[in-house]
Amino acid sequence: MSLTDIKDGQSGIIVSINGGKTLIKRLADLGLSTGTEIKIIGRTLFSGPLQIEVCGSRLVIGSGLASKIIVKLK
């Protein structure tokens, strides 16, 4: 399932990221790589961006990008 499928308040672990290496590197620099735990904090209406918590810090991530992050539920 992709990150957008997780409900608010639930956590998932990144299994893979569907994207080019620039994207993957960009995410890794912000602490998002395979095996990282992500918690969904909230999102906006009309499939807007998600607010997530990764290694203790908060990030905002566009839903298009979030749909490329494949996770398994924790």
Place this chain on the structure above:
Amino acid sequence: MTDGEKINIVLAGQGNTGKSAVFNYLTGLHQHIGNWAGKTIEKCEGSLYYKGCNIDVLDLPGIYSLTTISVEEIISREYIIHHKPDCVINIVDSTNLERNLIFTIQLLELECPVILALNMIDLAKKKGIKINYQKLQSLIDVPVIPTIASRGSGLTKIVDKALELKTGKKDHGILKYGKEIENCIAQLSDILKDINLPYPQRWIAIKLLEKDKDITKLVGEKKPEILEKVKQLCRNLEEIHGHDSSVVIADERSHFAAQITSETEEITPHRKISLSDWLDAITTHKFIGYIVMILILGGMFFTVFSFGNWFSTCLEKIFKDWHNWWNINVGITFLASLGWSAIESVLALVQIALPYILPFYIILYILEDWGYIARISFLTDRLMHKMGIHGKGCIPFIIGFGCNVPGCLACRIMESKRERFITAVLVTLIPCSAVSVIIFGLVGKYVGILWAFGLYLFAMIIVFIVGKISSKLLLGEPVELIMPMPDYKTPDIKTIIYQTWDALKEFIFIAAPIVIISGVVIQAINLAGWMPFISSFLNPVTVKWLGLPAITGILLIFGILRKELILVMLAAFLGTSNIADALTSQQMITLAVVSMFYVPCVATISVFWKEYGWKKAMTICILETVGAIILAGVIKRILDFVF
């Protein structure tokens, strides 16, 4: 340390970790501070004299990685490598240790002397985060010093440490990757030995494995045969790990950061929900968040308007009799009347512009320092996508409400060139504080507050339409939003006062001379009897098409210098505050619409020129001027039915 010795230190770190606050404390300068990542867009230099030493301090823009992705990152990396600073102070946000350490690891790979400042240690404590910094120090083998930059705590310790480091440089080399990667690095370092590049060998080897474009090109120019070897090694790595080699390295780095964090950080989660958590939950809520946003922004404009109106009226009373006094005591000669117009211009500036600009900046800086602007980005991302940009574009917009110049510069936080350009074009259409002076001081005061709000709404609609059109014209994939969400913090009154003062200083020292000169020139033209001649030249546009008094032609020309001049000069020329007699409501609205959208002011044009070239700057000026005149004419005709 001998007397007068010079050392230079560099502040580096991710966005929003407090680098600028450290910089300001050390140098006594007032670099802009705000609670969002990416506000420092150019490196900034200052110096201090400490213990007989001249210390040059450089504040680098916040970056996330030292692998070249954006221009600012290249600047920072190249600076550290080529200028070989005596010491790099890595400012780390203690509340986001893990993410920040990823950058630290990359910094250490550059093999420069590093001191790690664990900044915002007080906020970390509040969040229940305890960092064992002695252990951190031994794990990464660099001095670690806890600091609270906003209060200056721990900062002298850093400088002491920097002076100490200067005497004995050391290499760190304890950050080891997995066996396979280390093996590749070792093989590459071997053949890189005699390559003559200013970078450390181990670092070049890592960057080659990461497929860094710049470094690959540099090495390729010197020793093309190495690239073959690199390709082969990368393939090996990819076979073992099943990912691109650059991803493997980035992954290991972030796992390494996670490991260090878990060994040094202890979190006791608070059971109690803090005020800041509660505010955060409300301001980012799917429904309530939007209502709060409208209330906050609406409240902001309403406060600016009410305070401005009240203050402006007070000043009006004070200045009321000054003209009579002048006429009686100085006389009514040609020179005296020129002299009065200089005074009148300044009075008009103080009376009309200052009352609105002052509260505007105070509120803007409070919101910025508090951390609300990032929330607006979050809430409006979806809407921004419709204009071909993402939520971060909101930040330049909001800065642009204050002044378009920093607004245009803030567009650098957008990742792609296309988005930067679209955002910058839209920023030039945002009513800045100078235009707000016209909207509030003219339309709000004489026609009604609802009309003033209507004009803001209208401006937003125009921005949206122009954004929609330009995203269709400028092809390209919109980049997705990804940004750190800063925690709310209590706005620091000192910072806000300094920043408001900086904005006002510019207003006083730049606007006042321009206003005086323009006032005298207009009055001289008037007294020489040339006014009808110049006005008649512009008559077809101003009088025939827009239905405005002839005098506005020359005002609109002067308005290119600074937009508030349009109203200030109008007031000065008519004698302060007889505006309602000279202009009808309809004319006021038409004039406000032209002022809002026609050519950006000189300062904005020059920044736009510098950032995007003269061709684009001129095209925008012409398009916006023509567009504004057509639009205002149409509005005038629609208003014919209303009034």
